[in-house]
Amino acid sequence: MIEFVLDCSVAISWCLVDEDNDSANAVLDIMPNAEAFVPEIWSLEIVNTLLVAERRNRMMVEQTQASINWLQSLLITIFGLPPR
Numbered sequence: 911m912i913e914f915v916l917d918c919s920v921a922i923s924w925c926l927v928d929e930d931n932d933s934a935n936a937v938l939d940i941m942p943n944a945e946a947f948v949p950e951i952w953s954l955e956i957v958n959t960l961l962v963a964e965r966r967n968r969m970m971v972e973q974t975q976a977s978i979n980w981l982q983s984l985l986i987t988i989f990g991l992p993p994r
Contacts, residue, residue: 916946916986918955925977926963946986956981
């Protein structure tokens with residue numbers, strides 16, 4: 911299984927039609943055979959970016975919720991910093 915760190919901007923490009931790009935799509939293509947790792951703040955970055963897109967009429971409320979649900983269905987592991 912491939913393991914990698916997933917940047918918020920890549921995941922957002924999967925959700926926003928006008929952000930579509932080949933590099934991000936290549937990452938999406940490997941997701942069924944991969945595990946992505948993201949930092950704790952990733953979920954907040956995703957939701958914030960989707961809500962801003964919604965407010966700017968780049969997507970509708972239903973699309974925002976569908977994007978969140980879809981991202982939650984992917985094999986994405988959230989990791990935190992070790993305790994000090």
